[in-house]
Amino acid sequence: MLEKNEMIFGVRAVIEAIQAGKEIDKILVKKDIQSELSKELFACLKETFIPVQRVPVERINRITRKNHQGVVAFISSVTYQKTEDLVPFLFEEGKTPLFVMLDGITDVRNFGAIARTCECAGVDAIIIPAKNSVSVNADAMKTSAGALHTLPVCREQSLTHTIKYLKDCGFKIVAATEKGDYDYTKANYKDPVCIIMGAEDTGVPYEHLSLCDEWIKIPLMGRIESLNVSVAAGILIYEAVKQRGFAEENTTVPTF
DSSP, X not given: OOOTTOXXXXXXXXXXXXHTTOOEEEEEEETTOOOHHHHHHHHHHTTSOOOEEEEOHHHHHHHOOSOOTTEEEEEOSSOOBOHHHHXXXXXXXXXXXXXXXXXXXXXXXXXXHXXXXXXXHTOOEEEEEXXXXXXXXXXXXXXXTTGGGTSOEEEESOHHHHHHHHHHTTOEXXXXXXXXXXXXXXXXXXXXXXXXXXXXXXXXXXXXXXXXXXXXXXXXXXXXXXXXXXXXXXXXXXXXXXXXXXXGGGOOOOOO
């Protein structure tokens, strides 16, 4: 039985893991790999959305000295869900979903901190892209203080497709950006909503901003020009919670 965060190395072993339906976070493949077995691996990967990175063999050697044959796979700590499966379920439960989409966030500690806030605030799911994103690894699990054991994480091949799908389902898409039109408190979070947070250095890409219903910003009154993304996410998430009304009988005092 595989333990959480275990690595699988060797071409045949990775192929078997994929065929067995293991939840694989990502696969590292040496750049110049050429073999009949590697062709079988790539054929197998065509049927999946598993992120694959071609890297120098030295990088793989730093990870393991065992006979990896130029291939290492990382088993995910959680089972990823699909947004298109989760949304109908939440509507059937009579919920007004609140999602947080992390667009290009790669810092594991920020991801874990955001997940912890999401779980405490009753957010229904976090959405991340399959590429150029954090992974749900041991560090993320630790930083989240266990939140990632219970909070659904949807990993999507195309955030553009996901945003369009959510809009078709009646979601309002709200982007946090320094280009925001108005203060975050002026947005309406009472309906089904997805809040998009971008990377601290680049923000939400314009191709996704252009699909959003509202661009909002958090006022900054000091000399520093930006907030840590996990702090910014917490501010927006709890504004949504406040607008939706606190269920006092279900709340507890958080511990830090």
